Amino acid sequence: MNKEKVNVAVVGATGLVGRTMLQVLKERNFPCGSVKALASARTAGQFVEFGSEKIIVEELISTSFDGVDIALFSAGSDVSRVFAPIAADAGCIVIDNGSYWRMHEDVPLCVPEVNPESIKSHKNIIANPNCSTIQLVLPLKALDEAFGLKRVVCSTYQSISGAGQKGLDQLDSEVSGEKTNCKHRIAFNTMFHSSYGDSEFTQEERKMFAETRKIMNNKDLRLAFTCVRLPVLGGHGESVNLELKSPFTLDGAKKVLSDFEGIVLVDDLANDIYPTAQLASGKDEVFVGRVRLDDSVENGLYLWISADNLRKGAATNAVQIAELLIDS
Amino acid sequence: MNKEKVNVAVVGATGLVGRTMLQVLKERNFPCGSVKALASARTAGQFVEFGSEKIIVEELISTSFDGVDIALFSAGSDVSRVFAPIAADAGCIVIDNGSYWRMHEDVPLCVPEVNPESIKSHKNIIANPNCSTIQLVLPLKALDEAFGLKRVVCSTYQSISGAGQKGLDQLDSEVSGEKTNCKHRIAFNTMFHSSYGDSEFTQEERKMFAETRKIMNNKDLRLAFTCVRLPVLGGHGESVNLELKSPFTLDGAKKVLSDFEGIVLVDDLANDIYPTAQLASGKDEVFVGRVRLDDSVENGLYLWISADNLRKGAATNAVQIAELLIDS
Numbered sequence: 001m002n003k004e005k006v007n008v009a010v011v012g013a014t015g016l017v018g019r020t021m022l023q024v025l026k027e028r029n030f031p032c033g034s035v036k037a038l039a040s041a042r043t044a045g046q047f048v049e050f051g052s053e054k055i056i057v058e059e060l061i062s063t064s065f066d067g068v069d070i071a072l073f074s075a076g077s078d079v080s081r082v083f084a085p086i087a088a089d090a091g092c093i094v095i096d097n098g099s100y101w102r103m104h105e106d107v108p109l110c111v112p113e114v115n116p117e118s119i120k121s122h123k124n125i126i127a128n129p130n131c132s133t134i135q136l137v138l139p140l141k142a143l144d145e146a147f148g149l150k151r152v153v154c155s156t157y158q159s160i161s162g163a164g165q166k167g168l169d170q171l172d173s174e175v176s177g178e179k180t181n182c183k184h185r186i187a188f189n190t191m192f193h194s195s196y197g198d199s200e201f202t203q204e205e206r207k208m209f210a211e212t213r214k215i216m217n218n219k220d221l222r223l224a225f226t227c228v229r230l231p232v233l234g235g236h237g238e239s240v241n242l243e244l245k246s247p248f249t250l251d252g253a254k255k256v257l258s259d260f261e262g263i264v265l266v267d268d269l270a271n272d273i274y275p276t277a278q279l280a281s282g283k284d285e286v287f288v289g290r291v292r293l294d295d296s297v298e299n300g301l302y303l304w305i306s307a308d309n310l311r312k313g314a315a316t317n318a319v320q321i322a323e324l325l326i327d328s
Numbered sequence: 329m330n331k332e333k334v335n336v337a338v339v340g341a342t343g344l345v346g347r348t349m350l351q352v353l354k355e356r357n358f359p360c361g362s363v364k365a366l367a368s369a370r371t372a373g374q375f376v377e378f379g380s381e382k383i384i385v386e387e388l389i390s391t392s393f394d395g396v397d398i399a400l401f402s403a404g405s406d407v408s409r410v411f412a413p414i415a416a417d418a419g420c421i422v423i424d425n426g427s428y429w430r431m432h433e434d435v436p437l438c439v440p441e442v443n444p445e446s447i448k449s450h451k452n453i454i455a456n457p458n459c460s461t462i463q464l465v466l467p468l469k470a471l472d473e474a475f476g477l478k479r480v481v482c483s484t485y486q487s488i489s490g491a492g493q494k495g496l497d498q499l500d501s502e503v504s505g506e507k508t509n510c511k512h513r514i515a516f517n518t519m520f521h522s523s524y525g526d527s528e529f530t531q532e533e534r535k536m537f538a539e540t541r542k543i544m545n546n547k548d549l550r551l552a553f554t555c556v557r558l559p560v561l562g563g564h565g566e567s568v569n570l571e572l573k574s575p576f577t578l579d580g581a582k583k584v585l586s587d588f589e590g591i592v593l594v595d596d597l598a599n600d601i602y603p604t605a606q607l608a609s610g611k612d613e614v615f616v617g618r619v620r621l622d623d624s625v626e627n628g629l630y631l632w633i634s635a636d637n638l639r640k641g642a643a644t645n646a647v648q649i650a651e652l653l654i655d656s
Contacts, residue, residue: 151624151625152624153481153569153624155483155567157485157518157556157558175503183600184600184604184606185604185606188559188560188561188562188605188606189560189561189562189604189605189606190485190558190560190565190604190605190634191604192597192600192602192618194600195597195598195600197598198598199597200597200618200619200620201620202597222624222625223624224569224622224624224625224628224630226567226569226618226630226632228485228565228567230485230518230558230559230560231516231558231559231560232516232517232518232558232559233516233517234516234517237518237556239483239554239556239567241481241552241554241569269520269523269527269528269530270523270525270526272511272512272520272522272523274520276512276513276517276518276519277516277517277518278512278513278516278517290520290528290554291528292528292529294552296479296480296481296550296551296552297479297550297552300552302552302554304554306518
């Protein structure tokens with residue numbers, strides 16, 4: 001491909017993440033040649049924004065990838081399952097935001113600040129991790145390199161935007177006092193993600209276990225996850241208790257975190273300064289605060305992590321992978 | 329006192345908790361003789377509901393407790409500090425929902441299902457624990473008795489109603505799109521409680537450490553808390569990871585929990601049945617679900633706990649203490 005004029009396609013261009021992908025490509029001055037917006041027949045013919053331009057949405061068909069160098073997919077597992085191999089066979093490199101390919105052994109699962117080397121072995125499909133996993137692995141990697149990681153206990157505080165436009169619409173309706181047919185209200189309530197057969201863990205929790213181990217390249221990493229959906233906009237939060245292998249000081253841990261690429265330390269409780277969903281909203285970094293020594297265990301540490309789930313948790317990470325591809 | 333006609337006063341009767349105390353006294357058919365509603369001069373003269381009756385609110389003064397057997401306080405720390413000893417000297421037993429007396433060594437801190445024996449040594453002041461602490465210690469006690477408790481990691485998901493009417497008003501205003509002067513938005517956001525001097529732990533977190541150890545009668549209990557405020561109504565949630573001393577089975581742990589007085593087990597993820605704030609709202613029990621083995625540590629267990637913070641977390645627990653007093 002011509003690395004100064006990369007022909008890009010966004011699959012699922014009318015969705016929350018797809019629209020954010022187009023926005024982030026523009027903001028980061030990705031060296032786009034042509035830009036194609038692809039979606040199902042249902043939304044083909046609509047227009048989506050690419051900076052000040054309006055791009056017409058085309059129907060996704062098997063020949064859509066002719067002449068496309070990089071395709072960012074965010075159209076659900078079924079579309080990725082069927083169309084990612086078609087695109088890959090056409091010589092296009094797929095960066096897939098869905099869950100279908102993430103655990104495939106031939107598919108790198110990449111967070112550029114954490115495991116950029118993973119993409120070297122790609123076979124034209126690279127997976128973008130789950131939003132909650134992405135924001136977690138940056139501080140995990142920073143602390144693992146410095147002190148060694150022994151165990152991670154994480155409870156998430158996830159924006160309903162993770163359920164896409166449908167989730168936002170449910171929240172809007174319920175806040176306005178409308179009745180919906182949903183089993184659990186999201187407005188002013190807490191709920192969990194969908195289950196997975198008979199498993200006692202939700203689909204979201206299972207993704208976090210598998211993906212964190214793959215990205216951290218440690219299949220024995222001791223992990224515990226509880227994932228919760230909230231009537232929150234703009235970002236996901238994570239409350240994390242770590243056990244590290246080596247002793248460390250609080251200042252030492254804070255320095256390791258703030259020195260790591262992609263992390264911004266925001267940690268001044270006395271002045272009510274800490275990461276929130278609102279703070280993370282619209283930003284590309286991972287915000288870490290509430291860093292405290294946890295004296296209930298040897299080498300224990302608390303963290304609070306906030307990031308914009310549609311940007312760093314999805315679109316921005318995908319575009320960063322595309323940037324890695326053209327830089328390598 | 330005449331245990332069939334107990335003269336009761338509610339101090340702070342116009343607040344969220346005070347009004348709930350009156351409601352719970354009525355619902356539980358507490359054997360009230362007279363019922364006094366007390367508050368500051370600012371709200372004296374208003375009426376509050378006691379079942380179908382309207383009671384006029386009287387100004388709280390030093391003679392307010394003459395002839396009162398039991399006074400339920402929920403009017404803030406300053407009022408408790410000044411007026412609880414005045415009431416106690418007048419022969420009235422104070423059940424105080426504020427934080428001022430909780431850690432005083434002469435003051436029992438009681439959750440009736442957990443440490444009913446603690447009230448025997450009272451000197452006319454008994455403290456009601458913090459809302460988040462109350463709902464936590466029921467499952468902790470159940471599991472400690474059965475398997476021994478080694479370490480507790482808890483992240484809270486707290487209703488903004490914990491900040492009283494002021495918190496609810498802020499949420500209302502922000503949901504309606506109004507600007508407030510608050511440092512952190514609560515609508516559609518996550519935030520933390522206030523700090524405490526230079527401590528890296530919030531006031532709420534510090535309460536949970538101290539109170540949990542006092543109620544569990546174990547000053548060395550290994551605890552880790554992160555407390556979070558959410559745009560949630562009706563109840564607090566808690567994501568808990570436990571390490572227990574003895575081996576157990578998942579079914580064994582569930583049985584111990586569901587057999588414990590005051591706990592309702594709601595745990596069928598495959599059918600999307602689990603405790604939520606909405607489920608707990610208006611109820612007096614502590615709801616436990618998402619019970620899972622945590623294989624990241626020896627004898628590890630996950631729990632999710634929901635309870636109505638104004639009821640079991642405050643008013644109901646206080647009325648249950650009053651019931652203990654007249655039963656003993």
